[in-house]
């Protein structure tokens with residue numbers, strides 16, 4: 765783990781390096797970010813953004829998606845991969861939102877996690893992007909890799925990595941950590957051949973300095 769002061773320095777460097785870092789998924793309503801996050805599992809945000817316009821044009825609300833024909837839903841979701849499972853979850857989730865939440869999305873981690881197809885990582889993203897109310901740090905493949913490489917956490921499990929991150933960053937910074945770790949992982953600290961020569965975090969990085 766890093767000292768909080770050092771974690772803050774790293775965060776400020778990333779803020780300067782990626783001044784435009786934000787959520788890359790396109791959405792207009794809380795329901796749409798729920799579905800977009802669901803589709804983004806094992807899929808790039810770019811591909812999700814190419815898929816959702818047609819999907820949301822037809823099924824852009826919980827009421828509409830709850831009544832969707834599953835085969836048609838599968839066809840629309842197909843480009844994102846794992847389409848059968850994702851379509852099944854999108855349909856089931858929409859039904860719960862209609863029946864239990866009057867077609868709105870609950871602003872509560874526990875209730876989000878209980879929705880079909882929504883895990884802790886997704887719930888963190890939804891709380892942040894739909895409600896601007898970060899309740900934690902979403903540990904996706906980028907956040908996990910960066911946390912291990914730089915030395916924010918030596919854990920493997922996302923929930924344990926998240927607990928380590930929450931200790932090192934102040935709550936007011938969780939939003940930026942969410943966005944900046946994804947951008948750093950996508951554009952510099954890539955899974956294969958990380959661009960260490962261009963990286964502004966070289967002096968802080970355990971992996972690089974080992």
Ligand code: SF4
Pocket residue numbers: 913914952953954958959960963964965966969970971972
């Ligand atoms: S120095 Fe290399 S390994 Fe370390 S954070 Fe930067 S890109 Fe990743």
